[in-house]
Every structure is written in C-alpha cells, then in structure tokens.
Amino acid sequence: MAAAVPVDLVGKMIGPYRVVRRLGSGGMGTVYQAEQTRIGARVALKVLHPHLSQDEGLRARFYAEAKTVNVVGHPNIVRIFDINEAPGSLHYFVMEYLEGEPLSQLPRPLEPGLLTHLLGEACEALEAAHNAGVVHRDLKPDNLFVVRRESSQRPSLKVLDFGVAKARGPLTHPRLTAVGMVLGTPAYMAPEQWTGQPVDGRADIYALGVTAYLMATGRLPYPRGQVAELVLSATAPMPTAPHLLNPRIPLGLSEAILRALARRPAERFAQALQFKQALEAAMRDPTRSRPTPVPGGPLASTPVPSPTVSLRTPQAHLPREEAPTPQSWTAVVRRRSGTGAVEVQCTELSRGGLFMCCSEPFPQLFGRLAFTLRLDGVPVECEAEVVRHVDSAQARTWGMSPGVGLQFINPSAQLREYLRRLCPSRVMPAAPVAMPQDCSLL
Known part of the structure; x- marks a missing residue:
C-alpha cells in the first residue's frame, strides 16, 4: 500500500x-467542516x-459506512446525506454538521446523571443498529x-464512525468481514473480537461498558499494556x-457497567436496551445511589477501622427467609507485627470488594491486606488490594466515615x-462513626 501523503484541503472546493x-482525522479519512456555496449550509465532509x-x-x-448509517436511520446516529467522488480520486461523503465535542473531551469522572443520560442515548442508537x-x-x-x-x-449524543461496522446482507463486502480479521481499538475490544471470532451486538455492549467505566472513574478497566492478557485470561x-473508585457512582450503575464488561458474551446484557434499563433503574433507586468508597490493599502502618452499619436488600427473586440477613460485616485484621488482631467494621460489601472504616495513616494504595471476614458467623479468609483512600475531609463532604x-x-x-x-444496598450510617484512639496496625 502506498505511503500516506499529507493533504490539506482547507480552502479548496470539493464538488x-x-x-x-x-475537524479531525482517523485511520480511514479526514473530517472537515465545509459550506455548501449555493445556500450557505454548513456540513461535515469525510474524505477518504x-x-x-x-x-x-x-x-x-x-462507502459501506455511509450505506450502513442510512440503513439504520436513527436520530442518535449521525446523518449522511450524500456520497460522491471529486477529481483527484477524492472519495467523500457529506454528513450533518454537529456543534459540540466527542465524549472523550468531557471532564472525567463525569457526573452520574449526565453519564447515564448519554449512555442511554448510545444504547438507543445501538439497539437500532443491531436490529438492522x-x-x-x-x-x-x-x-x-x-x-x-x-x-x-x-x-444529546450521536454515534459516529461506522467505518469498520459489520452488516449482514448486501452491504457486506467479502474483504470487510474475512474470518479472523481483527478490527477495532484494543482498549475497547471484546474478548471475542480480540481472537477474530464472529461478533454480534454484545461486542458493542462491551465497548460501551469500557466507555462507561472510563467516564465514571477516569481510568480504563485494564491497563493499556495488559489489555489482551487480562481480557483473554479466564483467571484474571x-x-x-466503579463505585469503589468513585464514591459518587451508585452501586446499581457500578453493577450494570461490570455486567456489560463480562468476558463471556452470554453474561452481558443481551440487548442494548437492557443495558439502558439497568442504567435508568440504578439512578431511580435512592437506596442504592449513596456515595461509596473504594476497595483497598495491604497495610504498612495502618489504622483500625471503626464500625459502621451497611444495610442490604434481599434479592427480589429469593424468598425473604432465604436471603442473607446480616446488616453489617466484621473483619478481623491481623497486626503486621504479629501482636494480635483488630476487629474492623466493614460496609459496602459487594462482589467487587468492601469498605473498611479507619483513620489515617492509611495502608498504602495497591498494597495487599489479609483478613478474616465473618459472614453469618462463619469466618472466611480473604485477601484484597487497597484501591482508594477516603480521608477525613472527603468523608465529611460525602457524609461517611474515613477509610x-x-x-x-x-x-x-x-x-x-x-x-x-x-444484594447490598448503599445505605450509609446517618453520621460518621467515631474513630478509636489507638488504631494503628503495626
């Protein structure tokens, strides 16, 4: 293939x-703002x-991108009006001109209400695309x-760039859908996409889950250099x-994002609209949208957390008498010096981790902590990594205990x-719990 030759079309006429x-450039083409000279209408041109x-x-x-977009025809997908070729082998199509910026340029983490609104519109667009x-x-x-x-x-939100989209039927070109062809952006690719397997709409749901995670926490779910290794590993x-990294994220929203990120397609949402419904439900349930802290790791010189109570709601599909009933969880943390152990109250117990209430100095971030968690009176050995500190100032702001x-x-x-x-709720104690005077784990 010939080497890329820089081309500047600003000021030139194309048709x-x-x-x-x-406006921007990608692997396939460059997008320009242009003006229809006869009527002065602003448009966007994408030039191959x-x-x-x-x-x-x-x-x-x-050209398949333009045809695919027109087949779907949804208000949350950018409209394409025309495709053509200009002298000099300039292949282009004409799109609606949009005022705004890509989601990638918004500040992170994004406010949960706005995030769920924008993600919901993306889900609407994907549902229409997948149905087509x-x-x-x-x-x-x-x-x-x-x-x-x-x-x-x-x-509002518009989905752009269907340049590597796969469509069934007459739009499909043999060279666009070859078996084993891997197309996409690595950090956002689903496991089945990494391995060149056939993909369906659940691969888009995974990518939207990665996007949601980034916008909710300010970081990607996996480090860039280890994406393939971690995504494809059955044991990683x-x-x-997300709610452990950003206390303003409702637990239900956190759970919805993690479900979208499931490694197995069958464990994700089957349809984009199901993802949207889960996002909306998370924002409607006030008992599951209180601030929460993040999970953490080992202690160097660490304070003993003071007890707090975390209430939870039994799962709807389980009879009330069968659901777990404890309303708080206690961890026994062994002192590093071997001189005994300390009982620590835990809140926000979930599949991802838990929160320990403690005063500073905190255990170092990304360190590991071993402890015994009492669940219905049964001791369970646990190991965890410290992923967030909530200091006294933050705790006062969020109405919770430090830890x-x-x-x-x-x-x-x-x-x-x-x-x-x-099924834990996000109910936090009415007021921060007083911290013990001697709370160092030595």
Missing part, C-alpha cells in the same frame, strides 16, 4: 462544497485518505459525539468496581457463593 477547516483510494476493499469499506443487523465494532469515546443544546436542555480478576476501599483478590468459592446471594 459544491468549500472546505472551511479540518487519497493514499487509500486505490484499494478496492478500503473504498468499499469507506449492524454491529459497530469500534465504539469508543472518540466516536460518541456530545451535541450541545440550549442552556435549558441536556446535551474483573476490574475494580479504605478494598478489592477482593481471587475470592474463595465460599466467599463467591455468599456474595452471589447478597
């Missing part, structure tokens, strides 16, 4: 359109990189455009629960079974 400015225009398969993929037999395959924050509205209105732990968030490491079968049955 009836005068190119005003460059000239050095790619000689490849029949790449041209087919470029189209899988996007490259969903990420750069391809989700937040459209500014009047100050009294919430912004799931990402830290550390812990993420479970390789939980035992006994612990997994208990957590499977447990």
Whole structure:
C-alpha cells in the first residue's frame, strides 16, 4: 500500500462544497467542516485518505459506512446525506454538521446523571443498529459525539464512525468481514473480537461498558499494556468496581457497567436496551445511589477501622427467609507485627470488594491486606488490594466515615457463593462513626 501523503484541503472546493477547516482525522479519512456555496449550509465532509483510494476493499469499506448509517436511520446516529467522488480520486461523503465535542473531551469522572443520560442515548442508537443487523465494532469515546443544546436542555449524543461496522446482507463486502480479521481499538475490544471470532451486538455492549467505566472513574478497566492478557485470561480478576473508585457512582450503575464488561458474551446484557434499563433503574433507586468508597490493599502502618452499619436488600427473586440477613460485616485484621488482631467494621460489601472504616495513616494504595471476614458467623479468609483512600475531609463532604476501599483478590468459592446471594444496598450510617484512639496496625 502506498505511503500516506499529507493533504490539506482547507480552502479548496470539493464538488459544491468549500472546505472551511479540518475537524479531525482517523485511520480511514479526514473530517472537515465545509459550506455548501449555493445556500450557505454548513456540513461535515469525510474524505477518504487519497493514499487509500486505490484499494478496492478500503473504498468499499469507506462507502459501506455511509450505506450502513442510512440503513439504520436513527436520530442518535449521525446523518449522511450524500456520497460522491471529486477529481483527484477524492472519495467523500457529506454528513450533518454537529456543534459540540466527542465524549472523550468531557471532564472525567463525569457526573452520574449526565453519564447515564448519554449512555442511554448510545444504547438507543445501538439497539437500532443491531436490529438492522449492524454491529459497530469500534465504539469508543472518540466516536460518541456530545451535541450541545440550549442552556435549558441536556446535551444529546450521536454515534459516529461506522467505518469498520459489520452488516449482514448486501452491504457486506467479502474483504470487510474475512474470518479472523481483527478490527477495532484494543482498549475497547471484546474478548471475542480480540481472537477474530464472529461478533454480534454484545461486542458493542462491551465497548460501551469500557466507555462507561472510563467516564465514571477516569481510568480504563485494564491497563493499556495488559489489555489482551487480562481480557483473554479466564483467571484474571474483573476490574475494580466503579463505585469503589468513585464514591459518587451508585452501586446499581457500578453493577450494570461490570455486567456489560463480562468476558463471556452470554453474561452481558443481551440487548442494548437492557443495558439502558439497568442504567435508568440504578439512578431511580435512592437506596442504592449513596456515595461509596473504594476497595483497598495491604497495610504498612495502618489504622483500625471503626464500625459502621451497611444495610442490604434481599434479592427480589429469593424468598425473604432465604436471603442473607446480616446488616453489617466484621473483619478481623491481623497486626503486621504479629501482636494480635483488630476487629474492623466493614460496609459496602459487594462482589467487587468492601469498605473498611479507619483513620489515617492509611495502608498504602495497591498494597495487599489479609483478613478474616465473618459472614453469618462463619469466618472466611480473604485477601484484597487497597484501591482508594477516603480521608477525613472527603468523608465529611460525602457524609461517611474515613477509610479504605478494598478489592477482593481471587475470592474463595465460599466467599463467591455468599456474595452471589447478597444484594447490598448503599445505605450509609446517618453520621460518621467515631474513630478509636489507638488504631494503628503495626
């Protein structure tokens, strides 16, 4: 394939359109703001990189994007009005011009209410695409455009760039869907996409889950350099629960994001609208949307957490008498010096981890902590990693006790079974619990 030759089309005419400015560029083409000279209408032009225009398969993929978008035809998907070719082998299509910025440029972490609103609109667009037999395959924050509205209105979202989308039927070109072909952006690709297996709409749900995780916590679920290793490993732990990294994230929202990130497609939401419904339910339930801390790890010189009470609601599908009934959890943390142990009150027990209330100095971040957790009176050995500190100032702001968030490491079968049955709420104590005077784990 020929090497890329930089081309600047600003100020030039492409058909009836005068190119005003460059908006951005990707692997397939460059997007420009342009003006229809006869009526002065603003549009966006996506122009295939000239050095790619000689490849029949790449041209087919470029034009397939425009055809695919028109087949779906949804208000949350960018509209494409025309496809054409200009002298000089300039292949382009004409899109609606949008005022706003990509989701990737919004501040992170994003406020949960706005995040769920935007994710819900993305789900609507994906549901329409999947019903039309189209899988996007490259969903990420750069391809989700937040459209500014009047100050009294919430912004809306448009899904962009169906350049590597896969469609069934006559739109499919043999070179676009070859078996084993891996297309997409690594950090957002589902496990089945990594291995070149056939994908369906659940791969897009996974990518939207990665996007949701990033916008909710400010970081990706897996480190960039270890994405493939962790995503494809059957034994690697799931990402830290978002609510443990950002106390403003409702537990239900955290759980919905983690379900979207399930490694096995069958364990994700089957449809995009189910993901949207779970997001909306998380924001409607006030008992599950209080601030929560993050899971944590080992102690160097660490304070003993003081007790707090965390209430939980039995799962709806279990009879009340069968659901676990404890309303607080106690951990026995052994002092590093071997001079005994300290009882620590825990809150926010979930599949991802728990929160220990303690005063500073905190155990170091990303250190490991071994402790015995009492579950219905049964001692269960646990190991966890410290993933967040909530100091006194933050605790006052959020109306909770200081402490550390812990993420479970390789939980035992006994612990997994208990957590499977447990449906904790986000009810926090009415006031911070007083800290003991001598609270150092030596």
